[in-house]
Amino acid sequence: MTVWDVRWVATTGSTNADVAAGARDGAAEGFVVVADHQSAGRGRLDRRWEAPPGTSLAMSFLLRPDDVPGARWPWLPLLAGVAVTEAVERAAGASAVLKWPNDVLLAAGAGDVVGKLAGILTERVETERGPAAVVGIGLNVSQTPEQLPPGAASLAATGVEPTALFDAVADRLAAWYGSWRAAGGDLMPSLAAAYRDRCDTIGREVRAELPDGAAVDGRATGVDDSGRLVVDTGAGTVVVGAGDVVHLRPR
Structure with missing residues (x-):
């Protein structure tokens, strides 16, 4: 299982940018930056991702799956999505589902979706040690309804502590990533089933x-x-x- 080397900061521009810089400077797999607030967060296609200070978690993980064919790397954000849904359930007792390709949605049961809870951005970084992947996760923790943009949701009602939530995400990501990498990036039946069961997009x-x-x-x-x-x-x-x-x- 991957051992995480975590640096927790109060604020930064972008955790993905910080981890990408670390990767180019030779950081080993497992380097993580977690921030209570980021001022220049990005989502997919360079969309802005913002939240009031102290209400969310921005975290980025450095992975170096250099023994996995590049064609399999697009499974990393999907794998991370499964990990986040499991972590939300374990740490906060809340239900979450996935919207392909990179969104985690808070669910209210019976197939009802409350809103977007988290976004995942995976970026490939070229380094002297070979290509690396930065898996970034932005997770709404304690925003009030007034602080959330339209269509978004948070875990405020659960009272979950940010540290417990991060620990759960890190644990589940390490477990799924370790299994996926050990399989050479092949789509394992367990991962395929977990994603299919949690993906709200499939069947729609x-x-x-x-x-x-x-x-x-x-x-x-x-x-x-x-x-x-x-x-x-x-x-x-x-x-x-x-x-x-x-x-x-x-x-």
Whole structure:
């Protein structure tokens, strides 16, 4: 299991940027930066991610899966999503589901979604020691409804402590990452089943909006071995990768 070397700070610009800089400076796998507040947080496609100081956790983990083919690396954010849902359940006693490719949603039971609880951003970093992955997770902890943007949710009602939440995330991420890496990045039945069971996107009618303005409409039926969403359009099956999608919306 990965041993984490954690640096916890009150505030920083971006934990992903901090860990990426550490990776380029030769930091070993397991280097982690956790912040109670970040002033220049980013989500996928460079979207801004902001929260009032002291109300959220921003954490970034340095991984060096250099023995795993690059084609399997897109499973890292999905694997991290499974880890976060498990951590939320264990530490806060709350239910969470996944929206492909990188969102964690707070659930109210019976399939109802309250709002976005966390976002995951995984970035590949080239270093002298070889390529590395920075897995960033932004998790809403104690924001009040007035402090949350539309469509978002937090764990404020659970009273969970940030340290307990981080410990749970770190534990579950280490467990899933260790198993995935030991399997050479192959899609393990246990990981595939865990993701399928927790992914709210699978089984829904969706529209995947692409950078060129085109869109793919259909029913999401699963995720393939490379972490791409499989969509049944009615006229055939189309797979779309996270890097190819600007927005994924329900229909």
